[in-house]
Amino acid sequence: MRSKKGNSHFYLDNIKLVPKSKRSQLKIQEMSFMLIAVVLFFVLVGLFVLAVFYVRIFDQANNIAQERTLSSVRNIANSPELNCNNYKSNCVDGDKLMALSMDNNYQRFFPYSSLRVVLISGFNKSYEDMNKCDSINYPNCELIEAYNKKVRNERQVANFVAFCRTAVDNGIYEKCEIAKLIAGTEIKNG
Secondary structure, three states, rough: EEEEEEOOOOEEEEEEEOHHHHHHHHHHHHHHHEEEHHHHHHHHHHHHHHHHHHHHHHHEEEEHHHHHHHHHHHOOOOOOEEEEOOOOOOOEEHHHHHHHOOOOOHOHHHHHHHEOOOOOOOHHOOOOHHHEEHHHHHHOOOEEEEEOOOOOOOEEEEEEEEEEEEEEOEEEEEEEEEEEEEEEEEEEOO
């Protein structure tokens, strides 16, 4: 290699090379860009992992809410608010349920987004075709809706129960039939 006096550039067969100080600066810049690229890569990988875990946690929360609804709907027929007067197991008192459906304070008491009972006469009908119970047409109806929060995304769980009510025909007696107790759980989207 030859060098000219007063000039910091090096020549190799008439090819101009970059001075050592500038080469060092380029290497530092390359390394800093590489470090930034590696950090960005790991940030993106971390975001992807967090998104996957977030979806899993949301799914688990929805499954837990549905399992809680399923376990409590099995026991709700035995609760004092709905149980028949003679404390039969798995029995819903229709008169108590009608009183509950007219009082909106119970919406906070039960952990459901909706609670309804479908009587045996409504088993083969769609929800829209059922005759909904109110204080005028009870007991000649098919659906008693205790409450409905009208959530957009709901999963329903059902349990068959004995549905008993007080009837008056040649005396007062308790008339019982089979019914389906349906409770809904709101499914939250992640």
